[in-house]
Amino acid sequence: MxxxxxxxxxxxxxxxxxxxxxxxxxxxxxxxxxxxxxxxxxxxxxxxxxxxxxxxxxxxxxxxxxxxxxxxxxxxxxxxxxxxxxxxxxxxxxxxxxxxxxxxxxxxxxxxxxxxxxxxxxxTDDPVFRHGAEPGDAVYVTGTLGRTGAAIREFERGNADRGNELFRFEPRVAAGRRLAGVASAMMDSSDGLARSLHQLAAASDCGFDVEWDRLPVDRAVDAVADGEAERRELSTFFGEDFELVFTGPRAVVEANRESLDTPITRIGRVTKGGVLADGDPLPDRGYSH
Amino acid sequence: MxxxxxxxxxxxxxxxxxxxxxxxxxxxxxxxxxxxxxxxxxxxxxxxxxxxxxxxxxxxxxxxxxxxxxxxxxxxxxxxxxxxxxxxxxxxxxxxxxxxxxxxxxxxxxxxxxxxxxxxxxxTDDPVFRHGAEPGDAVYVTGTLGRTGAAIREFERGNADRGNELFRFEPRVAAGRRLAGVASAMMDSSDGLARSLHQLAAASDCGFDVEWDRLPVDRAVDAVADGEAERRELSTFFGEDFELVFTGPRAVVEANRESLDTPITRIGRVTKGGVLADGDPLPDRGYSH
Incomplete structure (x- = not known):
């Protein structure tokens, strides 16, 4: 099992x-x-x-x-x-x-x-769950994706200082608190963006359509990735980045963007079913602990 | 270390x-x-x-x-x-x-x-700490001592059902709550009675004098112990029994005895220094995890 x-x-x-x-x-x-x-x-x-x-x-x-x-x-x-x-x-x-x-x-x-x-x-008096995303909502992530995948590559190459630096992330507690009452559904990206989207989709009974070009891939990924395939692997499937993945009406989220004090990126939209990237199925795979 | x-x-x-x-x-x-x-x-x-x-x-x-x-x-x-x-x-x-x-x-x-x-x-609004025991207080334990030591022997002998039964203990949460405001100092006996007394003594800057005959040794110990030395070993030094060891003015504790809904036994008294059993030093040894 x-x-x-x-x-x-x-x-x-x-x-x-x-x-x-x-x-x-x-x-x-x-x-x-x-x-x-x-x-x-x-x-x-x-x-x-x-x-x-x-x-x-x-x-x-x-x-x-x-x-x-x-x-x-x-x-x-x-x-x-x-x-x-x-x-x-x-x-x-x-x-x-x-x-x-x-x-x-x-x-x-x-x-x-x-x-x-x-x-x-x-x-919390106002928890945000994985269920609650509605077709028509936008989907966002905080920060950048791929720091942990890049860190693993740096460790493999013997660059332990850089690996440790990338491994230390800022938990998005302040942003999470401000998103209570704003986000319709939320989870963290610890299993990778792809798997997180599939989990949100299952919990909310919805789908997603995200755009590859919108993903906020960390520069650390570009420093280690050998081509676009590895870049996607490290940023989207590797996981353990501990960013927030959340949904909400675009106008409502945008109205709160400044107050979050944390960079957020709109990466796509909530649909009725299927998890897609640029219209193609995004595989449900990611980090298993 | x-x-x-x-x-x-x-x-x-x-x-x-x-x-x-x-x-x-x-x-x-x-x-x-x-x-x-x-x-x-x-x-x-x-x-x-x-x-x-x-x-x-x-x-x-x-x-x-x-x-x-x-x-x-x-x-x-x-x-x-x-x-x-x-x-x-x-x-x-x-x-x-x-x-x-x-x-x-x-x-x-x-x-x-x-x-x-x-x-x-x-x-809790009224925590009980390890410090606070005063010379003149009495020292008590809840329940019985030695169940876990006896359980280990039963497992060794292949009596797994009996071992499992003895391994499942009732956490003393109800008694602990009622002892808030009554006990002057408290801890659990997870490292064994002997070591617990030494830890309470260090935290409260006091000593203890307990009486071997007063210790509430569990009947399960008598079923497995080969003589008095092993009986003491299992009940006093082995640990992992998860009973409460606490101190308090004897009259105050006795006035609350019935309301605890948990058997307690007075095993000795708090002194100014030294941890003794029947007047002899009680070694500071016990369970190390």
Whole structure:
């Protein structure tokens, strides 16, 4: 059974599952597990790992339109090196500070493989879900696409400093909060833009038509991609970029553009069915963790 | 560097760390990582694993005197077997139901070793910390000691059903809530009674004198222990029992005994310094995760 089917199983059994985070009693709560083999290429610093672990959960809260309150992390490693733990805590604390949340501690566990799990609690009175997109809405993304794919290439080439820099992303909590009441549907792009669109389409019972030329591909992708095919692969399918993908009436979103304090790009429109790019089917594939 | 020193490092760097859970803005938040090699002996069912993973974090909330609101869990395994995932979710949901909390979902991760991390958020306006115990207070524990140590022996002997039964504990959330305003200091016994007393002593700058004959050793220990030395080992040093260890003025605690709806046992008293059992030093050793 693959991860998506299993997540579907979880979603079917738990009322609150199936969105980026659970919402209960005005609280938003989410967790993400990351580990060395699949999430932290050679050269990833513990500082970056702390940032990314907690950042992934902060991004989930952002995707619900919530404010982030506090984060914890469980840290499993073969040895408890004080310098590494301090660096991890520094990274986790710094990404929290960026979004007005507090990193408040965690758990340590002796583990053969470096494995970490972040959890974040936030608040919202007005959550945005994956369902709610309407044909006629426009579809947008925050920031740029492909930073993580480009980072992986930089790590592969031994450019660890650049890889770490690209790996540290700004969770879109401030933008997410401002989009509550504006966006009709929202999620983060952690599984890649293509898969995110398919997931929004399934949850909202709609389709999408996006334009390749409109996608805000990060310059870091151009620095590593060998041709247009790889450029699309890294920006659209690779995932783990933690940008927000959201829909809404174009006029309403545009009226709020300035107040978001975060660059957003209109990449296409919501349709009645089918996920297309320039009129051709956009495959439903992306990152599996 | 061992786990305790590393946790001390974390505690020194993070204001909210050093207690069983962090308290911020009236929220209690905590996380625990468990994995096959150290936490789930052969024979442990996924149902029990789900129960125990979330239960460990619920116990942390209980130890702060908080009410538990919601739990999530990250589930890492080599394969996503639907029956196993359902069983895990059932166990996590059932332990939540027992303490009026909701299990609201989680994350799935492909991992070589079965590894899980639970996180729980709760609420408190009146947290109980590890500091606050005063010489002259009495020291109490809830429930019985040694269930987990006995469970390990049962698993070793191939009695998996009995092991699983003993492994599923009731988090003391209801008692913890009622002890807020009553107990002067509190923590859970996850590292074993002996180490818990040393940790309370360090946080409260006090000592303890407990009486061996007063310890509420679980009958399951007598069923597996070969003599008094092993009986003490399993009940006092083994840990992972998730009972509450707390202090308070004896008259005040006794006046509230009935309302706790949970058996408690007075095991000794708070002194000015030194952790003793029947007048002899009680070693500061216990479970390391």
């Amino acid at each position: 693959d991860e998506r089917s299993a997540l579907g199983l979880l979603a079917g059994r738990i009322d609150a599952a199936g969105d980026d985070a659970a919402v209960i009693d005005g609280l938003v709560i989410t967790t993400d597990m990351l580990h060395e083999r699949t999430d932290f290429p050679e050269g990833t610093t513990r500082y970056t790992a702390g940032w990314r672990t907690v950042g992934a959960s902060l991004s989930d809260v952002a995707a619900m339109g919530g404010a982030a309150t506090a984060a914890v992390a469980a840290y499993g490693a073969p040895a408890f090196d004080p310098t590494e733990i301090e660096a991890f805590v520094d990274g986790a604390s710094d990404v929290c500070e960026l979004v007005d949340a507090a990193y408040v501690g965690g758990d340590l566990d002796s583990h053969d493989e470096f494995t970490v799990a972040g959890a974040v609690v936030g608040r | 061992d786990e305790r020193s590393a946790l001390g490092l974390l505690a020194g760097r993070i204001d909210a760390a050093g207690d069983d859970a962090a308290v911020i803005d009236g929220l209690v938040i905590t996380t625990d990582m468990l994995h096959e090699r150290t936490d789930f002996p052969e024979g442990t069912t996924r149902y029990t694993a789900g129960w125990r993973t979330v239960g460990a974090s619920l116990s942390d909330v209980a130890a702060m005197g908080g009410a538990a609101t919601a739990a999530v869990a990250a589930y890492g395994a080599p394969a996503f077997d639907p029956t196993e995932i359902e069983a895990f979710v059932d166990g996590a949901s059932d332990v939540c139901e027992l303490v009026d909390a909701a299990y609201v979902g989680g994350d799935l991760d492909s991992h070589d070793e079965f590894t899980v991390a639970g996180a729980v958020v709760g609420r």
